Amino acid sequence: MWLGAATAVLVLTVSGCSGSGSDSSGSGGSKTITMGMIPGWTDGLSTTYLLENILESKGYTVKITKLSDNDPMYAALANGDIDIFSSAWSERTQKSYMDQYGAKIEDLGKYYADAGLFLAAPTYSDIKSIADLPSYAQELDGKIIGIEPGAGLTKATKDDVFPAYGLDPDFELVLSSTNAMLTALKKATAAKQPIVATLWKPFWANQAFPVRPLEDPKGAFGQPESLHSLAHSGFSKDFPEIANMIKNFKLDDAQYGSLEDTVVNKFGEGQEAEAVKAWLQQNPDYAPALAKYLTPS
Secondary structure (H helix, E strand, O other), rough: OOOOOHHHHHHEEEEEEOOOOOOOOOOOOOOOEEEEEEEOOOOHHHHHHHHHHHHHHOOOEEEEEEEOOOOHHHHHHHHOOOEEEEEEOOOOOOOHHHHHHHHHHHEEEEEEEEEEEEEEEEOOOOEEEHHHHHOOOOOOOOOEEHHHHHOOHHHHHHHHHHHHHOOOOOOOOEEEHHHHHHHHHHEEEEEEOOOOEEEEEEHHHHHHHEEEEEEEEOOOOOEEEEEEEEEOOHHHHHHHHHHHHHHHHOOOOOHHHHHHHHHHHHHOOOHHHHHHHHHHHHHOOOHHHOOOOOOOO
């Protein structure tokens, strides 16, 4: 159920600096920006803390609001409860949310190209294609391990992939959270047991675990898409410098992979800000290239 006030579904808010919340008053007003993030989704996790670092280096206060899923994220963005959603799969995977809320959302541009969704199996598995899955239903205990119910990946798997390959009679898409999926994937691959899970690119887990995408001969998952940064309607007018900076925000595959690996694996939960600092030290030209769009405090 959609809630009228997205603040009713906020999980936790943390502040990078002291501040009273987003003002949207533009020049001469508050320099506090609120960014929404779903903690288990590492594309948003990494990019949120990266943008936080650059904004705070120029005197902005960044408050990070953690939400549980896409439903509250898009509602909060449309309602103005958050200012920025740094990593949205808005072209296709999360298009249904854009269809519902797009009139109240501003697209600040794409920052990464060639993102994709897929089912994955371990490299030691004989399963090569989604079309092979019915023959392995018993071996997999009739389960494909998914993530959050509101994820675009979940919708694509249930609405497009399952019907295209006739998986419904034999398989259940097990839904919980990204962290639960990763735990199951880690346990299965460590013991070299059979498993098929929903995964995506870019995502650090593709390098961390011995997995490979299953072929999708029917193209049920569709073509790759770009990842976008979104804001609430009117944000560019209220904060033109930040909007311009984010329009110039880009990550290539090498940058993306090393950023996620640093944030998620080398540092871990609770040390995201420190991880971004370490990554920026290894990529010294990155922050200045974006910070130049912001007026020093």
